[in-house]
Amino acid sequence: MLFHTFEFLIFFIVLIVILSFSAGMTWKKWVLLVASCIFYMWWNPAFILLIFFSIGVDYYLGEALFKEENQAKRKLYLVLSMCSNLGLLAFFKYFNFFSDNCLWILQLFGYEPSWTSLNIILPVGISFYTFQTMSYTIDIYRKKLKPAESLLDFSLFVSFFPQLVAGPIIRARDFLPQLKDKSRKIAFSTESLLLVTKGLVKKIIIADNLGIFVDAIYATPDIYPSFIIWIATICFSIQIYCDFSGYTDIAIGLAKMLGYDFPLNFNKPYFAITPSDFWRRWHISLSSWLKDYLYISLGGNRGGTLLTYRNLMLTMLLGGLWHGASWNFVAWGFLHGLILVIYRWFDIDKKIASWNNGYKFVSFLIMQYWVLITWITFRQTDASLMLATLNKFLFVDLSLKIQNIGLGNLSFFSTLLILGGFLAVHTFSYFTGGIEYFLERQAKWKLAIILFLTGSMLFFFWPTQESPFIYFQF
């Protein structure tokens, strides 16, 4: 069930009606849990069993970890939790990738084994909820968290539908206390409604429309001049941002309506001036997860310069692989790891504070250029198309010829308008501290006009073909 579908609207209305008639926190949690299961089973009922498995394993191992004093046994429980979660991920997400690459290596050495790939369906949201359950047991192991008070609380923490399939990856220490807070009630605050509206605009008007252009250009990059490839790449960077942050905005808004707070997941990442700044702004819940549970577990920056570089690189490579079982995601992670290492090598993060605005602007441009290159590796899963796109992007051909290349049929001009509109609103939003906070302060009649125009825009720019959120595939 997608947030921007009619069926979800009905689902949410029914849920609100049931919740408004229910008294007591336990009842509310049960209703939310059942609703979350229905939400997930709408896609594929069988895979709810995987979530139940993950919930069961981590809930009971978490309790055991908390009670156990013996360090060796605690370690064993932690390893069991990691194995079950990573085992699920490894089988459902990486098995075919691993077997295909093994086959390729064997063929390199002249072996031709009889080999068939398994037809494994990737369960939606598996990368998100396994990371959530892992962080729960690791936090208990590190004695930073007490276990959930009940299986019901823990089940709801893992399966709460607004964040179940594409994050943000919430932490138990942030969410579990909210389940005990009796003051949290259903509330349609202006902020929550604006967040949902903003998310819909980002997804429907911006991401889906830019996606049509990107798909067309990236399918045959070699026939277009470099500047069209540049525009398509910028469009993709905006598309993926609006698609994912749009989903997150809706998720945060819906959770707020139900009385819960999710952490910020995006903070205008394209205003970043250094790689570490970028990762403090992009998919914050994942990057902080990787930092807390992978980078620090590997030793962080405690083992000297070379080990720090290794840890950075490993974290980014695995972060890339988290997105999907494909070498292009590994390349994406590698490029991000590389730039982090280079910046650390020259200690730019520390020096930049003393730079004047001109240098900061140059740093901003360099960062954005690098991010655009990485997005090409992220988007183009086919190696030959990736190289053709990179070739046009890096070695600019200075051709401005756009006649006879069919741009009139590829939504080129509406794409440029949407792109321009997004950049204007996004910059405005950056300097005003967020568009929803700006709108919240406006007079009712102004807000009414904006909502009216938003409704009209949503109608006219709602693509005729439904496209799911990009991060659903991860």
Place this chain on the structure above:
Amino acid sequence: MHIRNLIFFLVFVTCGVLIAMFSVPSIHNQLGSDFVRTELILKTLKDKESPPDLVLFGNSILMNGIDGQLLSKISGGTKVYNLSSSGQNLYESSLYYQEVPAGVKMVVQFVQAELLSDFPKNRFDDRVARNFYLYGYRPRPETYRLLGDSLLNYFKEPFYEIYADSRAIVSTSINQSFRRVLRKDLNLRALATEIYYPYTYTTRLDSATYFRRIQVNSPPELMTTYQVSPEAVAVLNKMKDYFSDRGIEYKVVVFPINPDLSNFSDRYKSEAENILTNLTTTKFDLISMINLLNADEFIDHVHPTPEGAKKMTQAFAEKIYR
């Protein structure tokens, strides 16, 4: 619960959606698009004051290929309307047939040879039906009899569904309006104004682009396996009978094919010509122009140059008025 907040949001967003939806027909007619020609054709046919003698239907090849005024001059003053439009295939043309006014002496349908073989490709898509609907067109019973219910099902959809399906009109208009500014090689004004010689393609493509088009548009094996489909014969006969009942002559013309299309072998030429000749003598009046033009008389893979158009018009006049 702040329920008033929710109602406030829902009311204004929904109003925005509804007003946008109900303004679709007027926006469609005001903004204009490549489909604007449909409106011109419908208006021209509805003008009962001075009906033409000869009406030509077909796609953009005809737009570029037959000069109605030259034809008129050759024939000594008959009034000829070239009511072709981009992508107008046989079934789309058939939608206009009910509007052909009394007094017209002959209707000529231009078709591409491959569409007589791969006949299902003549079905128009919902986009075309939507466009006709928004210009106020409604099929009459005679058109249902001619084309059958399945092809015209879209016209029976509730109006709000058609309006909702048409929501892309704003972005389409934006793209097509800007394209008009950039594509100086296209004479797009003709779409909305010209009923005699509405040519849009004006300059021959550069060599590289031309040969890329040729390569992309050469259907493999088409030329050696070519056969006119029995469905095409049946449908064309039905059209002929329809006009015959109305006292109007109906003819079908097959467009010239660019000899540069790689599969256009001599063998195919004679085979296709034979098939078409047989059809002409046994089934209906079918005029073939397949071998008429040389490669240098094409702007791209299909559209004739002005010289090609002159040759086509003269050849057509010879067949019609001899």
